Amino acid sequence: MQTISTSGITLHIRDEGPRDGRAVLFANSLGTDLRVWDALLPLLPAGLRIVRYDKRGHGLSDATPAPYAMDRLVADAEAVCGGLGLRDVTFVGLSIGGLIGQGLAARRPDLVRALVLMDTAAKIGTAQMWQDRIDAITAGGVEALADPILERWFTPAFRAANPGFALWRNMLTRTSVAGYTGCCAAIAGADLTDSTRALRLPVLAMAGDTDGSTPPDLVRATADLCGADFHVIPDAGHIPCVEQPEATARLLADFLERTAP
Ligand SMILES: O=C(O)CCC(=O)CC(=O)O
Numbered sequence: 001m002q003t004i005s006t007s008g009i010t011l012h013i014r015d016e017g018p019r020d021g022r023a024v025l026f027a028n029s030l031g032t033d034l035r036v037w038d039a040l041l042p043l044l045p046a047g048l049r050i051v052r053y054d055k056r057g058h059g060l061s062d063a064t065p066a067p068y069a070m071d072r073l074v075a076d077a078e079a080v081c082g083g084l085g086l087r088d089v090t091f092v093g094l095s096i097g098g099l100i101g102q103g104l105a106a107r108r109p110d111l112v113r114a115l116v117l118m119d120t121a122a123k124i125g126t127a128q129m130w131q132d133r134i135d136a137i138t139a140g141g142v143e144a145l146a147d148p149i150l151e152r153w154f155t156p157a158f159r160a161a162n163p164g165f166a167l168w169r170n171m172l173t174r175t176s177v178a179g180y181t182g183c184c185a186a187i188a189g190a191d192l193t194d195s196t197r198a199l200r201l202p203v204l205a206m207a208g209d210t211d212g213s214t215p216p217d218l219v220r221a222t223a224d225l226c227g228a229d230f231h232v233i234p235d236a237g238h239i240p241c242v243e244q245p246e247a248t249a250r251l252l253a254d255f256l257e258r259t260a261p
Contacts, residue, residue, distance in 0.1 A: 027097030033059025057179015
């Protein structure tokens with residue numbers, strides 16, 4: 001088991017590929033763990049150093065009491081880079097992972113050479129929307145909202161065609177209430193519009209065409225803020241790396257080639 005210690009907690013990480021390979025750091029979404037990248041990673045070019053981690057309160061990482069601040073989640077990502085000696089990182093962030101990536105690129109431009117924003121935005125949802133979600137999950141657990149969440153994550157066709165679909169539900173509902181609501185609070189408090197507008201690095205943005213959490217127009221608006229290329233991934237909801245790994249990998253591989261050192 002690979003771990004990084006930061007601010008008194010242990011984060012679960014996976015560090016694969018040659019130590020001197022180009023570093024690509026993956027940060028996943030709310031209610032998922034680092035397995036969300038499993039189908040995508042084998043489709044990427046060889047020779048990359050691929051690092052992924054479970055943010056606090058998710059997967060095998062420790063949970064601290066809610067609420068969390070986006071600055072704290074960015075500091076955790078910074079600690080992953082520091083602990084592994086990563087520099088010139090290409091940061092791939094899905095949803096809240098993309099907020100963390102935008103925050104890290106703004107705070108530590110020396111660490112991040114390029115950014116991939118997957119189904120994310122500089123600001124996601126409203127404070128009231130997140131408070132309603134925190135209240136519902138505090139009262140009833142993540143299970144209370146699992147059905148509508150999964151409808152935003154995956155298309156009906158994907159859900160019907162994949163008998164293993166129920167396992168994604170397990171991943172979601174096994175997320176601790178502290179971890180899930182803590183991250184909801186971090187998203188609620190994050191408006192990165194100004195700092196993302198000021199970013200000066202190559203950015204690629206993409207969104208599933210039926211993403212019900214961060215719809216394509218929202219992602220496109222953030223792409224426009226920072227001069228990113230923007231692509232819509234057909235037949236995908238909020239988590240295209242699971243639903244359309246080949247299309248997602250093609251976009252990512254092309255971006256990696258165009259931004260090679
Ligand atoms: O997925 C995220 O990280 C946050 C956006 C969201 O609301 C996802 C969902 O619909 O559960």
